[in-house]
Amino acid sequence: MDGRSDTAQSQTPAATGTLSIVGIGPGAREHATPAAIDAISQADVVVGYTTYIRLVKELLDGKEIVRTGMTEEIGRARAAVERARNGARVAIISSGDAGVYGMAGLVFQVLKEIGWKRGDAPELRMLPGMTAVNSCGSLLGAPLGHDFCAISLSDQLTPWPAIVRRIEAAASADFVIGLYNPASGRRTRQIVEAQEIIRRHRDGSTPVGLVKSAYRRRQHVVLTDLDTFLEYEIGMNTTVIVGSTNTFVFAGYMITPRGYTNKYNWDGEVLPGQRPGYSLALDSATNAPEVD
Numbered sequence: 001m002d003g004r005s006d007t008a009q010s011q012t013p014a015a016t017g018t019l020s021i022v023g024i025g026p027g028a029r030e031h032a033t034p035a036a037i038d039a040i041s042q043a044d045v046v047v048g049y050t051t052y053i054r055l056v057k058e059l060l061d062g063k064e065i066v067r068t069g070m071t072e073e074i075g076r077a078r079a080a081v082e083r084a085r086n087g088a089r090v091a092i093i094s095s096g097d098a099g100v101y102g103m104a105g106l107v108f109q110v111l112k113e114i115g116w117k118r119g120d121a122p123e124l125r126m127l128p129g130m131t132a133v134n135s136c137g138s139l140l141g142a143p144l145g146h147d148f149c150a151i152s153l154s155d156q157l158t159p160w161p162a163i164v165r166r167i168e169a170a171a172s173a174d175f176v177i178g179l180y181n182p183a184s185g186r187r188t189r190q191i192v193e194a195q196e197i198i199r200r201h202r203d204g205s206t207p208v209g210l211v212k213s214a215y216r217r218r219q220h221v222v223l224t225d226l227d228t229f230l231e232y233e234i235g236m237n238t239t240v241i242v243g244s245t246n247t248f249v250f251a252g253y254m255i256t257p258r259g260y261t262n263k264y265n266w267d268g269e270v271l272p273g274q275r276p277g278y279s280l281a282l283d284s285a286t287n288a289p290e291v292d
Helices: 034-042 050-055 073-085 104-113 132-140 160-172 189-199
Strands: 004-007 018-023 045-049 064-068 089-094 123-127 148-152 176-180 207-212 220-225 238-242 248-250 253-255
Touching: 018 034, 018 073, 018 104, 034 089, 034 123, 045 050, 045 073, 050 064, 050 089, 064 073, 073 089, 073 104, 132 176, 132 207, 132 220, 132 238, 148 160, 160 176, 160 189, 176 189
Parallel strands: 018 089, 018 123, 045 064, 045 089, 148 176
Antiparallel strands: 004 064, 176 238, 207 220, 207 238, 248 253
8 A cells, every 4th residue: 555654553444444534634724624524533544645644633542644755646535445445444634625636536536436325335524625826815815806717727637728628717707717736846838828828818007916824934925916926926826816907905805895896886876777687788889887
């Protein structure tokens, strides 16, 4: 089995194994859900990437720990499924949400490979967590107030041409864009090319937020713009949030409006040509909101 196993004391496995796939949020305990904390606390075995194990170390006394490094995700998924099939209560953890660039999809692929079906052992539990665009967005203000998407710039598992097509589509459709895994020591060109693509569709003054290690000890937040954000340090622990054409900066916060002022004025009255509870009326010539 891949990875390192540390047993603090012997455990008696539960009669029926459970496999909890747990998102621990950004790392600070106060931003993990009570359900996630309870799943880890109740587990016999906790499986995770070394850094994430360290983030929940106060919950691990007396548990068997299976920890592995980066690029050893398949070994972690197999270890978690094996221990749970043998009757243990297992929690496999990811930072953020396990279903967003996390371990959940890989665990399901392992289960599919072994022929697992609903009702078979182990019992599965999916426990959501706060993913990076949410935690980083909260530190920037309200950048996700309207339609947004997330794109990982890591081409270790996804072909770079496919990522380029996604960036182009998101930029042309005016999504707020959350860029995960923007750069690493060996991978620096991708974020440069992403900037070039987005600048073809947005003004250089478009707000951009850079958040490193949200809610962790080395947290660092920068609010800048599309033209200059590459002047700042960007690494694997950074999430980049690029605003839409409507995103603005107010009092040091990054805000993307939902669009209420397309239909209402500031005293709450409906604008001429619009009706509450109905689709936004558009001028047929300009596709802009209609105003009589």
